[in-house]
Amino acid sequence: MAEVTVFLREYAKTRRDVGAIAPSGTRLCRALTRYMIPNPGRRRAVLEVGPGTGAVTRHITDSLGKLDTLDLIEANPRFAALLRHTYAGDPRLRIHTGLIQEQELASYDTIVCGLPFANFDARTTEEIFDRLLGSLRPGGTLSLFGYVGGETVRRTLTDAVDRERTLAGLGVLRRILRRHTFRTETVLGNLPPARVHHLTPVGPPVHPARTPICDCRETSA
Template sequence: MTEVTLFFREFTRTRRATGAIAPSSPRLARALTRYVIPSPGGPRAVLEVGPGTGAVTRYVVEALGPLDTLDLVEANPRFAALLAETYAGDGRVRVLTGPVQDHELGSYDTVVCGLPFANFDAATTEDILGRLVGALRPGGTLSYFAYAGMPPLRRALTTGRARLRVLELQSVIGRVLARHRFRSETVLGNLPPARVHHLAPVAPVAVGAGV
């Protein structure tokens, strides 16, 4: 079974968890991995959450140095099995099966996330984003994507309790972006077009600063 066939089969089985309707395009993969940069100063630790069939993972692995490490956290056991088979011979790569909330994360220089936050509730999204930002080392980056134009469309097409859930979710994401985002970019060459957000941890304010 090809990766694309497996992806579409799992999309029809677990549409809410899979989220995407097609694997990430090369352009989206390059945008998501923009900050996976080998460091001459020493080994770097990278985390990819929700790698799926590995469309973005290939670009992450290509950017790894010989001493770097990559943790892949994939909730779908079929996708996780495919990834484990694909990278069985690469000692830098470790595959963790299950939701990211079930794992004790280390500290990372770069986090790449492909989770479909639009399909999650506000509390779950806030928890996951908090964990990922909290796992970043000083100077680290978190990159994730959402489909372009979807937030206003969801607000327009939902009513009642569903609309309240959408507003709560978008409020959580908006707060996280306002605090941590340093760059966004639109990727038109993807199905559908996507918006990639790059985030960084915020240094704590020193006591008495600005007084």
């Protein structure tokens, strides 16, 4: 209950940064961690970006081995403080406060991302995906989600200037998803329903030479 209270308080203060309207439900957490495959004979490195209050983190830690590691990067200092308190006794976890663009990333087998890409401009979206996909080891996976109908809501509730910025960012997101996604699944048993995209690098770069990026069709992101 305390985690939900912190989440709702932070959402009310910083909606653009939090993005989600509620902590991820169990089915969404399971989908996001689908490729957290146990490997007793090999040490795994995992990264979660934007863990919030830790709903998905709990599912990740449940599948970690004794030698596995989990890096958490959380921009909201109050969420980060909550995570540090929750996992103070777990040496496998390292919690970093700040933007992912500011962090030194290692190489990871699995990355789970809860960032609100619908809130980002085109350049920020490109920078983040460059860093995430570039940090995956061969055969590694990046899993992220977007709300069903989220793009329509964003277009409806924003003014003209913010709408143009949003559409440009979503255009970049669509292009990256088309290039790197190997599986998409819809999670209806979440509030609101969500789509989870599983990505893997298909070769550099994430984005080619810059071209017009506004594509105003509805997307599943």
